[in-house]
Amino acid sequence: MSKTLILDIETAPVLANVWRLFKENVGLNQIRGDWHLLSFSAKWLGTKKRDVMYYDQSAEADIEDDAGLLLLLWQLLDEADFVVAHNGRKFDLKKINARFIVHGFPPPSPYTIIDTLEIAKGHFAFTSNRLAYLTDTLCTTKKSAHAQFPGFELWKECLAGNPKAWKEMRDYNIDDVLSLEELYLLLRPWDTKHPSVTVVADDERMACPKCGSHHIIQKGYRHTIVGMYPRFQCQGCFGWSRGRTMANTKDVRKNLLIPS
Ligand SMILES: [Zn+2]
Numbered sequence: 001m002s003k004t005l006i007l008d009i010e011t012a013p014v015l016a017n018v019w020r021l022f023k024e025n026v027g028l029n030q031i032r033g034d035w036h037l038l039s040f041s042a043k044w045l046g047t048k049k050r051d052v053m054y055y056d057q058s059a060e061a062d063i064e065d066d067a068g069l070l071l072l073l074w075q076l077l078d079e080a081d082f083v084v085a086h087n088g089r090k091f092d093l094k095k096i097n098a099r100f101i102v103h104g105f106p107p108p109s110p111y112t113i114i115d116t117l118e119i120a121k122g123h124f125a126f127t128s129n130r131l132a133y134l135t136d137t138l139c140t141t142k143k144s145a146h147a148q149f150p151g152f153e154l155w156k157e158c159l160a161g162n163p164k165a166w167k168e169m170r171d172y173n174i175d176d177v178l179s180l181e182e183l184y185l186l187l188r189p190w191d192t193k194h195p196s197v198t199v200v201a202d203d204e205r206m207a208c209p210k211c212g213s214h215h216i217i218q219k220g221y222r223h224t225i226v227g228m229y230p231r232f233q234c235q236g237c238f239g240w241s242r243g244r245t246m247a248n249t250k251d252v253r254k255n256l257l258i259p260s
Contacts, residue, residue, distance in 0.1 A: 002200035002212070004045035004114070005080040006184065008176045009073075009092050010038045010056075010169065012063070013155060037066040037099055038158060041173040042076055043181060045084070054174050058166040063159065067103050074100065078108035081200045084184045086131040087117040112195045116180065119187045135179040138186055142179060189239035208234035209241050221247060225258055 015033035016026045039056030055072055057063045073096060077083065085092040093113055100107070120129045127133065136142055149157050149165050154172070157165030188194060188210050196209035207214050213236030222231040222242040230243040246253060 002081040002197045003079055004082040004084060004197070005076055005111075006043045006045055006084045006177050006181045007040065007076075007088065007092060008042075008085065008173060008180060009040040009095065010155075010173055011035050011095055012038045012159060013152075033064065035095075036064050037069050037073075037096075038063075038155070039169055039173050040069065040073055041177040042073075043177050045082075045181065045184075049178060052174055052177055054170055056166065056169065056173075058158070058161075058163070063161075066099060070096070070099050070103055070105065074105055074108050077111060080111045082114050082195060082197070083111050084114045084116065084180065086180055086183075087115065089113050089115045089118065114184070114191075114195065116184050116187055119191045119193075122193070123187075123190045131176065131180065131183070135183050139179050139182040141175060141182050185237075189234070189237045191239075194239070206232075208232075208236060208239060210234065210239040211237040213237065216241070227253060227256060 012033075012035050014031055014035045016030045017032060018024050018026060018030065037057070039054065041052060041054045043052040053076075055069055057066060057069060060066075060068070077096070083093065097107075116131075116134075117129055120126060120134055126137070147168060149168055154165055154168055158169050191210070194210045197212045198207045198209050201207065201212060205214055206216060208216050211234060213234050215235040216232045217235060218230050219233045220231050221228045222240075223229075227246040227248045229245070230247055232241045232243070233239075234241070248256065
């Protein structure tokens with residue numbers, strides 16, 4: 001059985017001394033404090049809502065020292081076969097890697113990134129591809145709007161050690177992961193580039209490559225440039241897949257020409 005981790009991180013901003021409010025190019029020597037990890041929330045796909053994990057820097061003596069948080073994250077990533085994150089390929093997982101290497105961690109065992117932003121961009125034309133917009137439009141668990149600390153206030157107050165702000169960060173981060181899981185499950189059947197979860201399962205029985213369900217039925221054939229393949233629809237997630245063995249007879253295969 002493959003393991004899929006749903007993940008969302010929050011980072012602290014870069015702190016800098018600046019001369020003015022706009023049209024400012026901040027030089028590296030103007031930086032007072034570099035960014036670091038502030039919190040993360042994660043959940044194994046298919047587990048109960050109450051099993052959602054959340055860790056943050058609120059109890060750390062030095063808020064900038066995120067080594068403990070990273071160790072927890074490293075262990076989860078090392079266990080994961082797949083990691084679902086919104087803009088995860090360009091943001092979350094690269095940010096995490098940057099902090100890993102700064103702290104001298106070796107890379108965790110390889111995992112495959114499933115990026116819900118890429119699926120949304122690739123298959124739909126939504127007004128916005130931001131997580132807040134997508135979950136608001138499609139999901140029952142919404143990305144919570146910051147209640148008491150709007151926008152940047154939340155980050156500022158967390159850095160200042162305000163426990164109410166940390167409570168809100170926790171709620172916000174957890175809601176993000178719960179709504180991200182819901183969004184992923186909605187997008188999954190549409191994702192034509194989804195990695196195969198059944199390759200990891202290494203099970204002889206036929207199963208849906210997107211969700212692993214054995215409840216699949218054959219429905220017609222998928223025609224590609226090289227031939228005809230049996231086509232399947234999953235009755236669990238309603239995603240489509242196709243067999244790898246051509247259904248054409250040997251003679252048809254021999255005489256089939258490919259445009260060039
Ligand atoms: Zn399926």
